[in-house]
Amino acid sequence: MSRYKILENRPLTADVYNLVLEGEGVESLLPGQFVQVEIPGFYLRRPISLCDVQGDRIRLIYKILGQGTRALTKINSGDLDLLVGLGNGFFPEEAPHTPLLVGGGVGIPPLFYLAKDLIQRGHKPEVFLGFNKKEEIFLDEEFRDLGLTVHLATMDGSQGLEGTALDLLDRFQEEDRTDPDSPPYVYTCGPRPMLRALTAWMADKSIRGQVSMEERMACGFGACMGCTIQTKSGPRRVCKNGPVFPAEEVLW
Structure with missing residues (x-):
């Protein structure tokens, strides 16, 4: 578990959001892997696939599917707790x-x-x-x-x-x-x-x-x-x- 600073969290469409985070240990993440995002106030983490990795920044694109992801759209500053490097990714x-x-x-x-x-x-x-x-x-x-x-x-x-x-x-x-x-x-x-x-x-x-x-x-x-x-x-x-x-x- 690591904390990642929120750099951007903005809508791309009516219910799809672009989330950019900055933190350590992301350089080796692979296409097809995913992260588990802890959303304050919710017991279970939300899995989100990697959209891109550039240096120490990761880009996630997620859709509002319920109360948890809707709450995530409201978090525009501070940081988030993530589990990273999950899954085997593409070959x-x-x-x-x-x-x-x-x-x-x-x-x-x-x-x-x-x-x-x-x-x-x-x-x-x-x-x-x-x-x-x-x-x-x-x-x-x-x-x-x-x-x-x-x-x-x-x-x-x-x-x-x-x-x-x-x-x-x-x-x-x-x-x-x-x-x-x-x-x-x-x-x-x-x-x-x-x-x-x-x-x-x-x-x-x-x-x-x-x-x-x-x-x-x-x-x-x-x-x-x-x-x-x-x-x-x-x-x-x-x-x-x-x-x-x-x-x-x-x-x-």
């Missing part, structure tokens, strides 16, 4: 030259940190982002600022393709726009229905990849067993054995 060394990053809603932030890591390794990801409507879109311009192509979808058709991030990816594959020398490989994070549909689509097309699971976590380090999911290798704890798993391993 970028398995990526081909052009990995496909597929995110939905608040599952998108960890893909931003992953994109930066992949670029440093010489890859150039294609990015597919899904939202409910254009007013909820965030991070798209920052992905573009990395020099990446961003494909957008909204459920109501108010911006980009009308549909989901999976619809974007399916159209991309149908148009045969993947690199012929680089087999498709997907990194994804988002709501459970999206992940279920996407992994089924991947299995049907024999496409490999990694999925970052979103589950309720109480302890964050494997003690309470509350975030257990079923995989082909048996029960696995999302916080301890994940949150990233091979896509083909998860049983829905």
Whole structure:
């Protein structure tokens, strides 16, 4: 447990906030890992994925989902108690030259940190982002600022393709726009229905990849067993054995 100074806590959309913290011991944090944030007045910590790490600063993007995260939006100064370095993160060394990053809603932030890591390794990801409507879109311009192509979808058709991030990816594959020398490989994070549909689509097309699971976590380090999911290798704890798993391993 460590204290991290609040540098910024501001809204990106009506219910999504950008939280920047400063403190020690963050340089070695990996894309796909998460932190557990203690919110004053609440017993359980809240898990939030890493969006970015720069020097001694970490960036978290979170959504108002209940009383705890709503209370977090009101804290604009001082510091917060965090457990950091939790989870196993993504495995970028398995990526081909052009990995496909597929995110939905608040599952998108960890893909931003992953994109930066992949670029440093010489890859150039294609990015597919899904939202409910254009007013909820965030991070798209920052992905573009990395020099990446961003494909957008909204459920109501108010911006980009009308549909989901999976619809974007399916159209991309149908148009045969993947690199012929680089087999498709997907990194994804988002709501459970999206992940279920996407992994089924991947299995049907024999496409490999990694999925970052979103589950309720109480302890964050494997003690309470509350975030257990079923995989082909048996029960696995999302916080301890994940949150990233091979896509083909998860049983829905």
